[in-house]
Amino acid sequence: MDPNSFSEPDLCICKHLHFNIEVLFEKKVLHGSLRLQAVNKSSNNNRLILDTNKLKILSVSDAKTGHHMQWEVQPMNSKSPFGSALVITLPSSSSRDGEAVDLEVLYETSPEASAVQWLAAEQTVGKTHPYLFTQCQAIHARSMFPCQDTPSVKTTYSAEVIVPGELTALMSAIPTGNHVVSGNDKSSRKVFTFEQKVPIPSYLVALAVGALESRQIGARSSVWSEKEVVDSAAYEFAHTEDMLNVAEGICGPYVWEKYDLLVLPPSFPYGGMENPCLTFVTPTVLAGDRSLVNVVAHELSHSWTGNLVTNHTWEHFWLNEGFTVFVERKIMGRMFDEKMRHFHCIGGWKALVNSVNDFKDAIHLTSLVPNLEGIDPDDAFSSVPYEKGSALLFYLECLVGDHDQFELYLRSYIETFKYKTVTTDQWKHHFLTYFHKQAEQGVFSEVDWDGWLFGHGLPPCKPAYNTAGVDACTDLCQKWIAASDEQLDSFSPEDIKDFNSHHLIEFLSLLLLEKPPVDIAKVKTMQCAYNLHSYKNAEIRFRWLRLCVKAGWEDVFSMAVTFVSEQGRMKFVRPLYRDLYAHEKSRALALSTFHSLKPLYHHITANMLEKDLDLRQ
Structure with missing residues (x-):
């Protein structure tokens, strides 16, 4: 059990x-x-x-x-x-x-x-x-x-x-x-x-419970928050009903009657939580330009994958999150284009690589189906079930070779297991039964099932994502990495004039994968060329601050402290604290900042930060 x-x-x-x-x-x-x-x-x-x-x-x-x-x-x-x-x-x-x-x-x-x-x-x-x-x-x-x-x-x-x-x-x-x-x-x-x-x-x-107000944003949706935030939240999430209609086209009827959103105070530890009828959302997604609404697409997708069909135990958490990321990106692909779907998949792969690196001392927790005997599921939380699970489904969709047919399979999976819970074995049996003709033809003979489901680290193979949407980001990243000190004055604001927020996030994510980290001279030049200090988008700000801290830019340490004091979203605060703690020059700052802010963080956040900062007894 x-x-x-x-x-x-x-x-x-x-x-x-x-x-x-x-x-x-x-x-x-x-x-x-x-x-x-x-x-x-x-x-x-x-x-x-x-x-x-x-x-x-x-x-x-x-x-x-x-x-x-x-x-x-x-x-x-x-x-x-x-x-x-x-x-x-x-x-x-x-x-x-x-x-x-x-x-x-x-x-x-x-x-x-x-x-x-x-x-x-x-x-x-x-x-x-x-x-x-x-x-x-x-x-x-x-x-x-x-x-x-x-x-x-x-x-x-x-x-x-x-x-x-x-x-x-x-x-x-x-x-x-x-x-x-x-x-x-x-x-x-x-x-x-x-x-x-x-x-x-x-x-x-x-x-x-709080002093809350609402604004109706669709036939089935309202957004709730404190009155000081509610109008900006209503603007940000104005297309929720459109997203809900697209999701129904992929997954089937929405059974929950209402889909409301509650924008919580900044200490909320997650990007969102898929509570039925009332998704909880972090205020860090209020970018002002609707660029981070994929968080809503994710939580909305949970209405089918997670809430309607639920993982039997936390060891099968990927059945909640991997499916939900997969559906989230299907929605984004429908609402924008397939290139956008691939763009987010590529970003997700980088998150997976980072998670695998973070778990180098607990590599068993990078299995898609980990053994959680005696383990707090919070300690196993990472991008692995989200991104490795989604990558597996994307890989299988490519093997099937027909997006429409794979979406019909998705509907069958939801219909078969709705109102129930499901294990990985049950999922696999249903999948191979549904695609029995392809299985008999050997379409899935190359799949390393044990490697995907139970192997540690990265999956046995990387799906064939279309990189066209990220090529400009990759080219600029490589230009920075290859640049000598004498070439740094060649960079200018023109480099990113055609970039939107997603491109900047991808560009910074690529730089964060570099080992050793990008050096301080390049980071300072990047600030002069692109004025990245000025960006308010939390996803951009988070990656830029990480890049600066990893480079050892002491002037930016205080900016990182400000960021972790403004909100308690674990996706942001945990990596930044780890980066500060990793530097001898900022280790004491990381510890003193945590001790002063601990009462303001959610219990889950504080508990995980104690682990990150080696404060657990």
Whole structure:
């Protein structure tokens, strides 16, 4: 089963959850009850096991009779990321095979719950009201509520959430209403209700509470954020409905009813999170020119690959992310052109190379299907499942030789496994069954399946991407690498006059692959020629700062510190901290910066940075 969960869903499995919780900002806890409806799958089983992490369990009772039930939270290993098992003894009447179990757990989260980030008013854009948001992927849901915290279990859910009267609550579900109530202290409270009718795994349960406003951007979509950001976000994501229509043309009907976006505060650790009905997005994609909307294409694609069809355990994470990157780039190819699709694939390959290099001391985690026994899935997180998985699908599409036929296969895969979870073996069996004629003809005889799925490092081969879109970037990169000191004055703004932001990102990405790093004289000349300090696009800024830090340009160290203090997106802050830490001249700066900013970062970000900076005990 799942090596990252204590639960035993093969014996007793949850089917529906109902939350009745209050958000207590002053205590930094969620307090209330969770009603679980489950099915006992074995007549020999008399228990339900739930994952927890630092939860305060107050009581467990039969939801129908109110009778107290026996329960025990097993001792927690302080060094384990997996928390503790909550073992509930089922009444004898529930011990029959297929018998329904209906129970209620009264509980409270810890102020240190890893799934919940509490922001003081001064940490928000508006500076007036507090804010909270949750991030449950991969195994953090157990710190927010007792659950079978494994992607192999999907449940529907409903919720009643009580928040301060001036705030708004949103969840990864359809809002069904809200009303005002009075608290014991006469203060105003508001109750928001939600319903998610499509079964989802625990890591997709999400909650955000803050001073939020919305703007409608399409027939099925609105964008939410603080009022200071919401209009710029509405502009940035104006084409979401078009993207949704294109995605349906590739993957089939959208089953989630709404596709809203929530632009979170800067401490959000990811580019986006595919919470159903409400994608969470980092503000670092608000470039002002809609150049980074591929993040939305990615999260939207998860509506089919990840949310509708879900990896059975985190060891098969590539089935979520590799498929989603593949579909994301299909969408970009449809909305722009096939050259754009290849352009992003080439950039993705560079990200894969960087990830493989970063994992040189844990090379086993570069397998597409790694063994995660005893390993926190966060520690295995990298571009590998995204880019190696997408590259495998691109490679197979090329072998099939017919893009339209491969998209029909994609629809078949989604239709076959929708509302279910899937393993790599099941995927492979379905793929070879669907393309059985090609398999019989030997079309896939050259595929090194074990090398792709279980091999370490880069894949057995690189797909044949069309490089036409990146040739100008490659030529300019090579010109810089080959230039002698005497030739540096030959560079000028004319070199990049035809480059858009994607070209600049590609150009800088190519330079970052150079070993040894590009030297300081060239980096300083590059600034004089292109004024790269002036760019606000986060993807450009990130790569440019890395290039400068790697070159040892001390004047730029403070700019790197400013960047990691403005936002907490792991894609950006982790490599920059590693670069600063790698230099003797900036190592102390990296450590002091982290210690000062740690309280502002999300728990996941801070935890991973401690690993990067050798601060873990």
